[in-house]
Amino acid sequence: AQSVSQHNHHVILSEAASLELGCNYSYGGTVNLFWYVQYPGQHLQLLLKYFSGDPLVKGIKGFEAEFIKSKFSFNLRKPSVQWSDTAEYFCAVMDYGGSQGNLIFGKGTKLSVKP
Amino acid sequence: KAGVTQTPRYLIKTRGQQVTLSCSPISGHRSVSWYQQTPGQGLQFLFEYFSETQRNKGNFPGRFSGRQFSNSRSEMNVSTLELGDSALYLCASSLALGGGVADTQYFGPGTRLTVL
Numbered sequence: 091a092q093s094v095s096q097h098n099h100h101v102i103l104s105e106a107a108s109l110e111l112g113c114n115y116s117y118g119g120t121v122n123l124f125w126y127v128q129y130p131g132q133h134l135q136l137l138l139k140y141f142s143g144d145p146l147v148k149g150i151k152g153f154e155a156e157f158i159k160s161k162f163s164f165n166l167r168k169p170s171v172q173w174s175d176t177a178e179y180f181c182a183v184m185d186y187g188g189s190q191g192n193l194i195f196g197k198g199t200k201l202s203v204k205p
Numbered sequence: 206k207a208g209v210t211q212t213p214r215y216l217i218k219t220r221g222q223q224v225t226l227s228c229s230p231i232s233g234h235r236s237v238s239w240y241q242q243t244p245g246q247g248l249q250f251l252f253e254y255f256s257e258t259q260r261n262k263g264n265f266p267g268r269f270s271g272r273q274f275s276n277s278r279s280e281m282n283v284s285t286l287e288l289g290d291s292a293l294y295l296c297a298s299s300l301a302l303g304g305g306v307a308d309t310q311y312f313g314p315g316t317r318l319t320v321l
Contacts, residue, residue, distance in 0.1 A: 122308075133313060196247070
Protein backbone atom coordinates (compact mmCIF):
# COMPACT_ATOMS: atom_id res chain seq x y z
CA ALA A 91 0.00 0.00 0.00
CA GLN A 92 1.07 3.51 -0.67
CA SER A 93 2.67 5.44 2.19
CA VAL A 94 4.10 8.92 2.53
CA SER A 95 6.99 9.94 4.78
CA GLN A 96 7.78 13.44 5.89
CA HIS A 97 11.18 13.48 7.49
CA ASN A 98 10.88 16.44 9.78
CA HIS A 99 8.24 16.72 12.47
CA HIS A 100 9.04 20.28 13.49
CA VAL A 101 11.27 22.79 11.74
CA ILE A 102 12.22 26.13 13.30
CA LEU A 103 13.70 28.84 11.09
CA SER A 104 14.40 32.52 11.28
CA GLU A 105 12.85 34.86 8.76
CA ALA A 106 14.71 35.00 5.44
CA ALA A 107 16.15 31.52 5.92
CA SER A 108 15.70 29.00 3.13
CA LEU A 109 13.31 26.10 3.56
CA GLU A 110 13.31 22.56 2.33
CA LEU A 111 10.80 20.01 3.61
CA GLY A 112 11.32 16.41 2.64
CA CYS A 113 8.63 14.06 1.34
CA ASN A 114 9.04 10.51 0.09
CA TYR A 115 6.40 8.11 -1.12
CA SER A 116 6.60 4.37 -1.36
CA TYR A 117 4.91 3.38 -4.59
CA GLY A 118 6.49 3.64 -8.01
CA GLY A 119 4.47 4.21 -11.09
CA THR A 120 2.13 7.01 -12.00
CA VAL A 121 1.60 9.31 -9.08
CA ASN A 122 -0.07 12.60 -8.46
CA LEU A 123 1.56 14.58 -5.69
CA PHE A 124 0.37 17.45 -3.57
CA TRP A 125 1.50 19.78 -0.85
CA TYR A 126 -1.19 21.21 1.40
CA VAL A 127 -0.73 23.85 4.08
CA GLN A 128 -2.75 24.37 7.24
CA TYR A 129 -2.28 27.79 8.84
CA PRO A 130 -3.19 28.09 12.52
CA GLY A 131 -6.95 28.03 12.87
CA GLN A 132 -7.53 27.64 9.14
CA HIS A 133 -8.42 24.75 6.90
CA LEU A 134 -6.20 22.79 4.56
CA GLN A 135 -5.26 24.74 1.46
CA LEU A 136 -3.59 23.49 -1.68
CA LEU A 137 -0.07 24.84 -2.00
CA LEU A 138 0.95 23.12 -5.21
CA LYS A 139 0.54 19.90 -7.16
CA TYR A 140 2.35 17.70 -9.63
CA PHE A 141 0.49 15.70 -12.23
CA SER A 142 2.93 15.39 -15.13
CA GLY A 143 5.41 17.38 -17.19
CA ASP A 144 8.00 19.71 -15.73
CA PRO A 145 9.17 18.13 -12.45
CA LEU A 146 9.72 21.55 -10.92
CA VAL A 147 6.34 22.93 -9.97
CA LYS A 148 5.58 26.35 -8.61
CA GLY A 149 2.82 27.04 -6.16
CA ILE A 150 1.35 29.93 -4.27
CA LYS A 151 3.27 32.28 -1.98
CA GLY A 152 6.66 31.58 -3.53
CA PHE A 153 6.73 27.86 -2.80
CA GLU A 154 8.02 25.30 -5.26
CA ALA A 155 8.55 21.56 -5.24
CA GLU A 156 10.68 19.19 -7.23
CA PHE A 157 9.52 15.73 -8.25
CA ILE A 158 12.43 13.29 -8.48
CA LYS A 159 11.02 10.02 -9.75
CA SER A 160 14.19 8.00 -9.15
CA LYS A 161 14.17 9.00 -5.49
CA PHE A 162 10.39 8.80 -4.98
CA SER A 163 10.62 12.29 -3.59
CA PHE A 164 8.66 15.52 -3.80
CA ASN A 165 10.44 18.04 -1.62
CA LEU A 166 9.01 21.46 -0.89
CA ARG A 167 11.22 24.53 -1.05
CA LYS A 168 11.10 28.25 -0.48
CA PRO A 169 14.16 30.50 -0.84
CA SER A 170 13.23 32.92 1.94
CA VAL A 171 10.57 32.22 4.56
CA GLN A 172 8.42 34.78 6.30
CA TRP A 173 6.80 34.77 9.71
CA SER A 174 3.45 34.28 7.94
CA ASP A 175 4.66 30.91 6.63
CA THR A 176 4.28 29.48 10.13
CA ALA A 177 1.93 26.56 9.55
CA GLU A 178 1.75 22.81 9.22
CA TYR A 179 2.66 21.37 5.84
CA PHE A 180 1.34 18.09 4.51
CA CYS A 181 2.59 16.08 1.58
CA ALA A 182 0.01 13.83 -0.07
CA VAL A 183 -0.13 11.24 -2.82
CA MET A 184 -3.23 10.34 -4.75
CA ASP A 185 -3.75 6.61 -4.66
CA TYR A 186 -5.50 5.41 -7.78
CA GLY A 187 -5.66 1.82 -6.61
CA GLY A 188 -9.40 1.52 -6.95
CA SER A 189 -10.64 4.94 -7.88
CA GLN A 190 -9.39 8.43 -7.36
CA GLY A 191 -10.77 9.44 -4.04
CA ASN A 192 -8.04 8.39 -1.66
CA LEU A 193 -5.35 10.89 -0.73
CA ILE A 194 -2.57 9.38 1.36
CA PHE A 195 -1.09 12.00 3.65
CA GLY A 196 2.22 12.25 5.42
CA LYS A 197 2.22 13.00 9.14
CA GLY A 198 2.89 16.66 8.48
CA THR A 199 5.74 19.04 9.29
CA LYS A 200 5.19 21.98 11.59
CA LEU A 201 7.11 25.04 10.49
CA SER A 202 7.76 27.79 13.01
CA VAL A 203 9.31 30.96 11.65
CA LYS A 204 10.86 33.31 14.18
CA PRO A 205 10.50 37.01 13.36
CA LYS B 206 -17.17 30.45 -6.17
CA ALA B 207 -18.07 29.29 -2.69
CA GLY B 208 -15.76 26.75 -1.11
CA VAL B 209 -16.54 23.52 0.63
CA THR B 210 -18.80 24.08 3.61
CA GLN B 211 -19.21 21.82 6.60
CA THR B 212 -21.78 21.90 9.37
CA PRO B 213 -21.72 22.01 12.26
CA ARG B 214 -18.26 23.41 12.93
CA TYR B 215 -18.13 22.14 16.50
CA LEU B 216 -19.92 19.31 18.22
CA ILE B 217 -19.80 17.78 21.67
CA LYS B 218 -21.27 14.33 22.23
CA THR B 219 -21.06 11.64 24.88
CA ARG B 220 -19.96 8.05 24.48
CA GLY B 221 -22.58 5.80 22.94
CA GLN B 222 -24.37 8.56 21.08
CA GLN B 223 -24.41 8.92 17.33
CA VAL B 224 -23.60 11.96 15.23
CA THR B 225 -24.23 13.18 11.68
CA LEU B 226 -21.96 15.64 9.94
CA SER B 227 -22.78 17.46 6.73
CA CYS B 228 -20.69 18.60 3.79
CA SER B 229 -21.64 20.74 0.80
CA PRO B 230 -19.10 20.51 -2.03
CA ILE B 231 -17.99 23.24 -4.39
CA SER B 232 -20.61 23.77 -7.05
CA GLY B 233 -20.04 21.38 -9.94
CA HIS B 234 -17.90 18.98 -7.93
CA ARG B 235 -19.22 15.45 -8.00
CA SER B 236 -16.92 13.67 -5.60
CA VAL B 237 -16.87 14.09 -1.85
CA SER B 238 -14.24 12.49 0.36
CA TRP B 239 -14.07 12.38 4.13
CA TYR B 240 -10.96 12.38 6.32
CA GLN B 241 -10.31 12.14 10.03
CA GLN B 242 -7.52 14.28 11.48
CA THR B 243 -6.08 13.53 14.93
CA PRO B 244 -2.79 14.56 16.55
CA GLY B 245 -1.69 10.94 16.84
CA GLN B 246 -2.74 9.45 13.53
CA GLY B 247 -2.67 12.52 11.32
CA LEU B 248 -4.97 12.67 8.32
CA GLN B 249 -6.67 9.39 7.48
CA PHE B 250 -9.03 8.65 4.63
CA LEU B 251 -12.53 7.50 5.60
CA PHE B 252 -14.47 7.12 2.35
CA GLU B 253 -15.32 8.75 -0.95
CA TYR B 254 -18.67 9.21 -2.64
CA PHE B 255 -19.39 9.84 -6.26
CA SER B 256 -22.84 10.01 -7.84
CA GLU B 257 -24.46 8.84 -4.62
CA THR B 258 -22.29 5.70 -4.49
CA GLN B 259 -19.44 4.90 -2.16
CA ARG B 260 -16.47 4.35 -4.46
CA ASN B 261 -13.65 3.94 -2.05
CA LYS B 262 -13.30 3.16 1.66
CA GLY B 263 -10.51 3.44 4.20
CA ASN B 264 -9.78 1.20 7.18
CA PHE B 265 -12.40 2.38 9.61
CA PRO B 266 -15.00 0.27 11.44
CA GLY B 267 -18.56 -0.03 10.24
CA ARG B 268 -19.67 2.51 12.84
CA PHE B 269 -18.49 5.10 10.31
CA SER B 270 -20.84 5.45 7.38
CA GLY B 271 -21.86 8.03 4.88
CA ARG B 272 -24.07 8.88 2.00
CA GLN B 273 -24.32 11.32 -0.84
CA PHE B 274 -27.39 12.98 -2.20
CA SER B 275 -28.33 13.77 -5.78
CA ASN B 276 -27.10 17.35 -5.37
CA SER B 277 -23.67 15.96 -4.32
CA ARG B 278 -24.06 17.03 -0.71
CA SER B 279 -22.78 14.38 1.64
CA GLU B 280 -23.36 13.31 5.20
CA MET B 281 -21.17 11.24 7.47
CA ASN B 282 -22.58 9.31 10.40
CA VAL B 283 -20.76 7.82 13.35
CA SER B 284 -22.75 5.51 15.60
CA THR B 285 -21.95 4.38 19.14
CA LEU B 286 -19.36 7.07 19.66
CA GLU B 287 -16.12 6.25 21.45
CA LEU B 288 -13.67 8.60 23.13
CA GLY B 289 -11.18 7.88 20.36
CA ASP B 290 -13.55 9.32 17.76
CA SER B 291 -12.74 12.81 18.99
CA ALA B 292 -11.15 14.43 15.97
CA LEU B 293 -11.42 17.00 13.25
CA TYR B 294 -13.47 15.56 10.40
CA LEU B 295 -12.63 17.04 7.05
CA CYS B 296 -14.56 16.91 3.86
CA ALA B 297 -12.99 17.45 0.46
CA SER B 298 -14.59 17.82 -2.93
CA SER B 299 -13.28 17.39 -6.44
CA LEU B 300 -14.52 17.39 -10.00
CA ALA B 301 -13.85 13.65 -10.32
CA LEU B 302 -13.11 13.73 -14.01
CA GLY B 303 -12.91 9.97 -14.12
CA GLY B 304 -10.72 7.44 -15.88
CA GLY B 305 -7.81 8.07 -13.56
CA VAL B 306 -7.45 11.63 -14.82
CA ALA B 307 -5.54 13.68 -12.29
CA ASP B 308 -7.77 15.68 -10.03
CA THR B 309 -7.44 18.04 -7.09
CA GLN B 310 -9.28 17.87 -3.78
CA TYR B 311 -10.37 21.05 -2.04
CA PHE B 312 -10.98 20.91 1.68
CA GLY B 313 -13.59 22.41 3.95
CA PRO B 314 -12.89 23.88 7.40
CA GLY B 315 -13.84 20.68 9.18
CA THR B 316 -16.11 19.70 12.03
CA ARG B 317 -14.44 19.43 15.42
CA LEU B 318 -16.06 16.51 17.25
CA THR B 319 -15.41 16.04 20.94
CA VAL B 320 -16.63 12.87 22.61
CA LEU B 321 -16.92 12.98 26.40
